[in-house]
Amino acid sequence: MTESPAHTDLWPAPLASGAVDATVTVPGSKSVTNRGLVLAALAAEPGWLRRPLRSRDTVLMAEALRALGVGIEEGVGPDGTGEAWRVIPAGLHGPATVDVGNAGTVMRFLPPVATLADGPVRFDGDPRSYERPLHGVIDALRALGARIDDNDRGALPMTVHGAGALDGGPVEIDASSSSQFVSALLLSGPRFNQGVEVRHVGAALPSLPHIRMTVDMLRAAGAQVDTPESGGEPNVWRVSPSALLGRDLVVEPDLSNAAPFLAAALVTGGRVTIPDWPERTTQPGDALREIFTAMGGSCELTEAGLTFTGTGRIRGIEADLHEVGELTPVIAAVAALADSESVLSGIAHLRLHETDRLAALAKEINELGGDVTETADGLRIRPRTLHGGVFHTYEDHRLATAAAVIGLAVDGVQVENVATTAKTLPDFPELWTGMLGSVAGATTVPSA
């Protein structure tokens, strides 16, 4: 549906001329915003999303819900401060068309919602969306009573023939390729006639914090959810049928998108504060505190937010990133600048993310003179002296931010299509140069 433009734009990644010392306000979480939109759309009464992320993935989600009949009004919040979206649930209608772009959250969370519409809902997206796994959602919905026309591909494009309701009940899925299969079924579960019981069968499930986020947000909307952690069976989640409450939800900053800024403190031996870092959160980005501390920095959570301080020395790390896979590109970039080897494991499923992230990181870091090899389930990174060159980003926002991190320490890194950061962080170039503006004598290059 969406054409893939030829991306020849090159953004000269600014070199840091000294230690950064900055406060960076990071926009809202993609994962929280898109769950918040779905739950608000399925609620029995209107709700608010305050400080939502406005980015390609969240705008696609909002547009899709509008296409199904949901009202989403963009404006300021009930207290008159900050951006807020008012979500007004309505009967869900087909025929409708949904453009998923390359958003995993849209392509996986919305087909269960579409089963509740009263007509056909056509799903299409970027060429890459056709390659990303969706079989877990399609097979499960069919088992729960839905009619889906996917030409036996188990992938996009497809049409969900909404019948106005879904039986629901127990279902088995293999979600080892994406935790989003589980989240997708749970989010709509309260609205299925019998609720839903999802049993994961197969190899280990990735991204467990994202499933905890789904469960926490469902409970906050009034749903009853039984989980392995609340005394249930391992790998089984159960959501009872119920109405959902309209909430006044304040979206946390996107902690995964804080990664490149925290990395800048580590790489330059500087200091970066991220305001509004939550004390408790299900976001996987919270693990950065531990991971970057192990790589050589230190952090402190105060009323000002999370302050991360680097020493200028970066240590390699051996880390299983299975639960926090989306942090991999920036961690790999830091590891390429470390003084010892790193082994990142547990992330074979990243081959099916926005791009094959393992292949892309190995190729692009190696083209700058690095020594990165792919393992069966991750990356081995041996630091080398790097040189400048073009860093291709494969329409992957996190490849672009990873390249910017390397560019802090390596002169002449040119990031192809930095605009691809718009998937989750449209203001990245401005935030980055703003952060560097606080370095005396910094070479800040305006974005192309």
Ligand SMILES: O=C(O)C1=C[C@@H](OP(=O)(O)O)[C@@H](O)[C@H](O)C1
């Ligand atoms: O549910 C979510 O919001 C997400 C779950 C994870 O997906 P996978 O389990 O497919 O890795 C993560 O990588 C993605 O960025 C966001």
Ligand SMILES: C=C(OP(=O)(O)O)C(=O)O
């Ligand atoms: C894997 C990611 O996104 P998506 O939601 O498209 O799966 C990501 O943002 O790193």
